Amino acid sequence: MARPDLNLLVTLDVLLEEGSVTRAGERLALSPSAMSRALARLRRATGDPLLVRAGRGLVPTPRAVELRERVRGLVHEAEAVLRPVEKLDLATLQRTFALRSSDGFVERFGPALVADVAATAPGVRLQFLQKTKKDTGPLREGVVDLETSVIEDTPPPDVLSKPLFTDHFIGVVRDGHRLGTGAISAERYSAERHVHVSRRGLPAGLVDEALQPTGHHRDIVTVVDGFGAAVALARATDLVATVPRRHTANLRQGLFSFELPFPAPEVTISLLWHVRLDADPAHRWLRDRVSAVCRFGNED
Incomplete structure (x- = not known):
């Protein structure tokens, strides 16, 4: 069965509204003969004359009267589909967004973002x-709408990103730790026992690379997969945790934090999303809110 020509819906809508082949042709920029041919096609498609002569004018058949409102609604709906989205109404927006991040981000920025x-x-x-x-x-599968991450390799073409803020590493120890008094040198820092953070379980990382030129190295006795775990161990033991300053501001409350006695490694936290959501007004609005919260709340 041949698919119907949906363009005829617009023609039918104008014909039923005008009740005149001539006026309908003028609105659609069609010649009288082209408009007559379009009416003939509509009659064949619907199996109904639709408009019949009554004196000098045309009147709709019962079938045409029945179709008038339905056709009008279909045309309006199609026009809405094919035009840009109207201004986002945040007051009535109903939507759930999934944000994926490493530990520390939610504790630091989550409360402000939720509010x-x-x-x-x-x-x-x-x-x-x-x-x-x-x-x-x-992100590709639609399980996650937004993600925060340190971008190490160039993302694939279908994943977009923007930087949120730059963070640098600091040292963290429990209140009363011996590093809490006196100047902290690379030698004093290195002489302590350390907890290292690596999601992949690696025995060293950026901090160790930055420390290497001083001629010292960390005594790493514990490796964990998140900053929250590292801070928790520093809180309960004499271990030194070295973590991003802004990212862990809330996690470090009640602890002694100090600047590293060597050039601290820096990382840039970025926001990532899939390209299919890039033009979505609600998603764009949420990206702006995440950026604003991080921009105004990225200091201790």
Whole structure:
């Protein structure tokens, strides 16, 4: 069975509204003969004359009267589909967004983001997911709407990103730790026992590379997969944790934090999303809110 020509819906809509082949042709920029041919096609498609002569004019058949409102609604709906989205109404927006991040980000920026979203879009729900590994699968599959990450390799073409803030590493020890008094040198820092953070379980990282020119090295006795775990161990033991300053501001409350006695490594935290969501007004709005919260809340 041949598919119907949906362009005829627009022609039918104008014909039923005007009740005149001539006026309908003028609105559609069609000649009288082209308009007559279009009416003939409509009659064949519907199996009904649609408009019949009554004196000098045309009147709709019962079938045409029945179709008038349905056709009008279909044309309006099609026009809405094919035009840009109207201004986003945040007050009535109902949507759930999933954000994936490493530990520390939610503790640091989550409260402000939740409050910011609730103040302008009370129908929006945020779902925070823990990131256990670096992969773009969840973004591609639609499981995750947004993700924060340190970008080490160029993302694939279908994953977009923007920097949120730059962070640098600092040292953290429990209150009363011996590093809490006196000047901290590379030698004093290195002489302590350390907890190292590596999601992949590696025995060294950026901090060790930055420390190497001083001629010292860390005595790493514990490796964990997240900053939250490292800070928790520093809080309960004499271990030294070396973590990003802004990222862990809330986690470090009550602890003694200090600048590293050598050039501290820096990392840039970026926001990532899949290209299919780039033009979505609601998603764009949420990206702006995340950026604003990080911009205004990235200091201790």
